Amino acid sequence: MHGYGGKLLYVNLTLGEVEKRELTEEFAQKYIGGNGFGARLLYDNVRTGTDPLSPENCLILAPGAFCGTPVPEASKTGFYAKSPLTGAFGEAMAGSSIGAELKFAGYDALLVRGKAKGWSYLWIDDDEVSVRDASGMLGITTSDALEAIREELDDPGVMVACIGPAGENLVKIACIESDFRQFGRTGLGAVMGSKRLKAIAVRGTGDLKLANPKLMEKLLAEWYGTISTHPHAIADIKYGTGEFISTVNEVHGTFPTRNWQDSVFEGHRTIAPQYWVPKYSVKTKACYACIKPCGKVFVIKEGRYAGTVVDGPEFETQYSLGGCVGNPDPEVLAKANELCDELGLDTISAGVAIGWAMECYERGLLTPKDTDGVKLNFGDGDAILKTLELIAYRRGVGDLLADGVREASRRLGRGSEAFAVHVKGLEPPAYDARGLKGMGLAFASSTRGACHLRSCAYAAELSGGWWKFKRVDRLSAGGKAYVATVENVMTLYDIVGICKFSRHFYFVEELPDFFKAVQGFTLKSKELLKLGERAWNLEKAFNVREGLDRRHDTLPPRLMNEPIREGSSKGSVITREELDRMLNDYYAARGWDRNGIPTRAKLEELGLKDIADDLKLG
Amino acid sequence: MRLLVLKNKCTGCRICELTCSLKHEGVCNPDKSRIKVERRSVALDIPAVCIQCDRRFCVAACPLGALSIAENGAIHVDEGLCTACGLCQTACPFDAISMHPSKHVAMICDLCGGDPQCVKYCTLGALKVG
Incomplete structure (x- = not known):
């Protein structure tokens, strides 16, 4: 093959x-x-x-x-x-x-x-x-x-x-x-x-043979021209993935700040790559086979954090270890990013967990006695760095946070569940769904919990459209069934291994040529979407078998009870009715029942009869 | 014709290895590429390829006369004469020579007959024709 x-x-x-x-x-x-x-x-x-x-x-x-x-x-x-x-x-x-x-x-x-x-x-x-x-x-x-x-x-x-x-x-x-x-x-x-x-x-030293090497050479030449001159690619190469951080703060007002209490971070300018790239970045770095590299190597040469060398911080980390913990200091941000990479922590979950702990601390639910004397105030750089280490080694308050905010808030109790921000236990990325309602649905529907990449719905929500979806209104709960389709497209990306930042140039219509060149498969765009849909239904079936259903496709209380306090999305919130409406539209688009369970008909259509049997679907 | 390597600009994407092996061997295999990129640390990617240096240490080192200089300045490997003894590899100060894993001959950049594939797809211009 x-x-x-x-x-x-x-x-x-x-x-x-x-x-x-x-x-x-x-x-x-x-x-x-x-x-x-x-x-x-x-x-x-x-x-x-x-x-x-x-x-x-x-x-x-x-x-x-x-x-x-x-x-x-x-x-x-x-x-x-x-x-x-x-x-x-x-x-x-x-x-x-x-x-x-x-x-x-x-x-x-x-x-x-x-x-x-x-x-x-x-x-x-x-x-x-x-x-x-x-x-x-x-x-x-x-x-x-x-x-x-x-x-x-x-x-x-x-x-x-x-x-x-x-x-x-x-x-x-x-x-x-x-x-x-x-x-x-x-x-x-x-x-x-x-x-x-x-x-x-x-x-591995073996050959990977292509079905049509000549076609690959041709496609490569064509796409190199397109990608290397594309404005999105040029911006990504210059500033990495966080080049739009000012826009999401100033224009959209959807940059989750201080554990999602606020949606505009007043310190966004200094954690923005436009500020730190010229000052600290020494090199641009790529993933394998990428011709639009977005990695910015951040080097601190002097001062407290001298010796820090890290690929990043990219946009999600600018949020999680920046805005979400109230930290405007790019050096603390880079050092925290380096610590996460070296100790092996997910920057998103770690930042949100610390943000939650800081809110607990400021509300008096955690005291210096619980935190080994660490003053967990928002924006305190020492507290952020110290807590990351405590988490990695499960020491003191770090042991509580090491299980994520869902479990931590269960253990701490005393009302802390109300501001534990997660979906299905996964801490969310940098998109305040209250002002990007399609992202709210995407957080709820994602099979792995609150996630931006399984749908990339933020692209459509932030800019009003993506691919064939136009006039997407970020502040409305209507018209969000498109999320099902973009999930299928993004799952297709995950199947072939193409980066989500290619979504500005590779649409589904472009992928059949690559299949011809690499595998020699002849596949139409529609069949490609089915591949994404099949995998998504398999993931869903895994969750259904574990007992998950509509009840788990939900949002954190803060996103449903507390309207955005300031900025251009001020007053926006996702009500229970809005979430229900979005879920109903979504399940219908997916061909699932109202409880969010794939139907036998849908699974059989996708060639997954054995899964329908295993789930004992009627 | 010469290849220039500006290693500070190398992003470590290694697409040059893939296009090189595809051009010369018809397959994707970095071990069969004439250019090799090593990511040594988070901030250090080092491309190694023949830069058609003035001294031509490899030609001098070859005991069998298997290496010569082609018209475009590239090293030509006479695969009939080469025994993959590795003396050229040892002599090259640029780490630009490796041995073909199955054919057992030296692999040295031939400038793709004047249109180096690696240069063509090097986004930030770490590789240039000089």
Whole structure:
């Protein structure tokens, strides 16, 4: 088969067994790769009710179907598992080169189950797969782990995905770090830690054959011209992903601030890349095969934080460790970002957790006695940095926050649930849904909890339209059924591994050519959308099997009870009626029942009769 | 014709490796690319490729006369003569030579016959023709 490594790799750490299975043409054509493989393999391999941190949970690594080819921006690779943070479908994606490397080694997905006897790392050296001792690497940071593994294997070309201390300590907001990018969301670093797996190291030297190399050369030449001159690409290259931070503050008033109490951050100018890029950035950095690099390497040369070197902070981190914790200091922001990357914490969840703790502190629900003397006031840089460490090592108040805001507020109680901002347990990204109501629906409907990337609905909401959807009114709950379609499109991106920031140039209509060049598949745009829809329904089915339904497709109380206090979205809130209306429209567009459960007819239409049977749908 | 490498501008995307191997070998495989990029740290991506240097250490080092200078200035590898002994690789101060993993001959940039693919798709201009 063209465009594929050709095998699926199964590793059982308990038994020390390695099994290679052929990737069948039928499986490849139906699920394509990336998220499609991840969703199907997770459904098939993790039983209902599995404790996410038990050996029975599986950790799946699946590169997008275009990874390893020069399709511009195709590097996105996903980790999949049952999430310890949400108890539901867990997914985290990043543009790491480990995806391409895995395919060069001959594998289109890796599935790890069980638990190693002692701390280990998995070494995939083309055909040779072994589990190696990592006891000497315990407690070390992610960049040190990368260096230690490359040194031990004596090969600087080895690609590594690893956890930091946070993942080792089963912090439920821990990420997996790879190639200086982060598989951030849903706490999959803790799943890796629960398996006593410090790292996965891959070296692949095989050929990835394309169905039509000449067509690929032609497409590359065409798209290079389009992308490199596109205004969005030029802006991203200059300032990274946060170039619109002033706009979302001043024009939209939807930049969540101080744990979502405010929606305009008065300190946005100094955490904006327009301020810090000229001052601190030394280099522009790309994900694998990306020709519109948005990574800005931030270096602090003097002062308190001298020696800080970090790729970022990108937009979501400008929010989570900036606005959300009331921090206007770009140096604190960069240092906090570096700490998260090195300790292995998701910046979004960590920032929101600290924001919640700061609100608790200011309301007197947490006192200096609870916080080891740390003064958790909004904007206090020392408090932010100290708390990140406490979380990673589960010490003091960090132990409370390490399980995410849902669990932390349950434990603390005393009314703190009312301002714990999460959906299905996942802390949200930088879009105040009260002023971007389609994002409210997208937060509620997303299979992994509050997420911007599963739908990218913010693009349509912020600019009034995207792709074929025009006249999107961000302050209205009407006309939001489009979210179902954009979820399918974005899931398609996750299947092929194209970056979401390509949405300005690659629309669904452009992808069939790439399929012709890479896999040789002939697929029409409509069939492509079905691929996204199939994977989304599989993820949903995973959640339904875990007992999730309409009740879980909801929003945090703050977004439904407290109107935005100031700025251009002042007064806006998502009422229960509005959420219900959006959910009704959405479920109808998806062909699901009013309880948010996929129907047998829909699943059969998508070729998922076995799933309908498994769920015992009528 | 010469390749110029401005390593500060390299973003580490490695699309040059893919286009190179696709052009020369018809497959995607960084190990079969004439240019190689190593990401050593968060701030350091180092592209290594033949820059058609004046001294031509590789030509001097080859005991079999398998390396010569082509008309466009690129090193030409006579694959019939080359035994992949690796002496050219050792001699090259630019780490620009590697051994083909299956054909067992030296791989050195041939400037794609005058239209280097790597330069064509280098977004920030880390690679240039000089």
